[in-house]
Amino acid sequence: MTVVATVARSAQIRKRRASNSANTAPDRAAAAADTILHPLQPLLATPLKAEEMPFWAMIIRARARDEWGLIELAIAAQLARLMAGIERVQRELDLESLTLVSDKGWAQPNPKIGIIAAMSSHQVKLLTTLRITGTVAGDPSMLPKRQAEREAEHTILRAQSFNGTERPPLLAT
DSSP states (O other): OOHHHHHHHHHHHHHHHHHHHTTSHHHHHHHHHHHHHSOOOOOTTSOOOGGGHHHHHHHHHTSOGGGOOHHHHHHHHHHHHHHHHHHHHHHHHHHSOSEEEOTTSOEEEOHHHHHHHHHHHHHHHHHHHHTOSSSSOSOGGGHHHHHHHHHHHHHHHHHHHHHTOOOOTTSOO
């Protein structure tokens, strides 16, 4: 069996077990806590840099763990790379002027504005592909699992604040 086939098979087994065992509220809460403590990681085929990982965490958090398949995880990695790239180009643009002077002395828009616009358009397409934009993200039938994950996350964060540990970098302080 290939690595991809093994990963796909184990994902199917996990989904089946999750759907069978997460029927009661305590089971959903336990599964959600496990999701928070052991979040999904990028596939080996789509490694991410450290500056892309906060975006990965935000993207993965938008859906319940059981909603992510191999293709969706690969697209999520592309989206995380793209979002980090947009932020990087925006930081560069912030240090420069919105207009540049050409060789002929004419003012022209900074080309990075167009780069950001093109990247943002692609970002919207990937968000739509993953169905993580709009009022209801992902599969509506997964709403109870998503709610359980959010409740578990808040419980863990409250417990961490009592232990004096740091908050995750994605949450405002």
